[in-house]
Amino acid sequence: MAVAMSSFLSGSVTVTSSYVGADLRSTTAEITWLVTAPSLTSGAFLLFFGSIADLFGRKTLFVGSLFLFSIVCAGTGFAKSGLTLDILTGVLGVFSASAVPPAQGMLGVIYKRPSKRKNRAFGAFSAGNPLGYVCGTILSGLAAKISNWRASLWLLAIVYFVIALVAVFTVPNDSTAKTKLNRETLKRLDLPGTAMTIIGIGMFCAALREVLRRAILCLGSDAPKGWKTPYVLVLLMVGLFILAAFILWELRYPYAMIDMSIWRDRDFSLLLITMCLGFIGFQIVTFWIALYFQVEQRYSSLDTGVHMLPMVIMGLLANAFAALIQHRVSNKLLMAIGALAYLLSFILAAAQRKGDSYWAFSFPALCLCVVGADFQFVVANMYVLSSMPAHRQSIAGSLFQTLSRLCGALGYGTATAIFNAVKRNPGKFGYYKDNAFEPYAACFWFAAGMAGVGLCFCPWLTVGTQGGKAAVEKDGVGKGEERVRVQEGEL
Known part of the structure; x- marks a missing residue:
């Protein structure tokens, strides 16, 4: 539920945005920033809270984040203006960012050795990312239908208040050493690097989200400039420059937030590249197909959620299956299956x-899409955490989540440019002639291209099973040391 927090909130505000606009008489900008603010703030603060959790303790930060998320969520339901709602949902994104790194870090410390039980635990944990959005759309759509949009936020507050109470009594105490706040600790916190990640990721994602906002405007009579807007280009370029400066800083700073030598591990790099390429398409398909249902098919928010329901069911099955066989089947094969599922999903969505029939195209596309996400998330997440020491588990988790957020923002922005270009200049002949689905199909073909590139990387992977019998591997940092992974109960 911690990793689902951000996507759960995004799904909730997405399906209720029309109700919010009508009730609060919000501007289009206020409505679209309502959707984008949580993801923006969450992505910007993940690495920062990963460092905080590793240095000062994980359980307190984790439980406190759940409670604060619940309280602010309840207060957000009483907002009287669109601007207030935008600010409060942005704050909720910060609390979702502060919950994920300590949660993932605690799991990494509790399950120190790869094992079948660890595979199952992380399979359950990874399920939150792809399933949170769909659960948010369905539950919030139902709450808004029965009562109003405010009820959807109050429902979310109740859910996470209960989760916070359960966490107080069931989450084990954090046994790792805590650091006292002093000058040495401030150096280890890497404040310059932290500032660069927050500002750089924030500006980069804000630019791409603004492009997305303008694409939604294009569905009406207005046709804004999108990528050509001066401040969008400035935000994008400055954000990229700061992120590049962060990488150079981390290579030289003795207390670097991220040990950049970890990228010398070929499997580490290839796993994250393959996962990112697939996740770009996952975000495109889940957003644009839901938009297609609402704009072109005229489905209500609840109907849209119901049509997205196959993702929830298949996602639960795929996560359970991947977690149960991860110690028996080569993880290289699981990554390839995930990449192939992505590719088939995006081709079906684009075709x-x-x-055309929902059951012939959208239904199998949604099912295969979540299979790809779940298989790749389970494998990559486990490998990333196994490549980092116990005292860096939270920063490892936040690195994984930050990359997925950046890929999502990049996918949104690129697909938006494609959507706008095709909508302005539709084809005059061919398969999509005079069909309103053409700009959506163009986005899905782009997603298929990304998944195809990701599939090409899979043959170069050498990662085997994880959590099975003892195996000797390189340590993943390019220094030649070896580490032994031991099956649970073997010692």
């Missing part, structure tokens, strides 16, 4: 036209 349909307005008026």
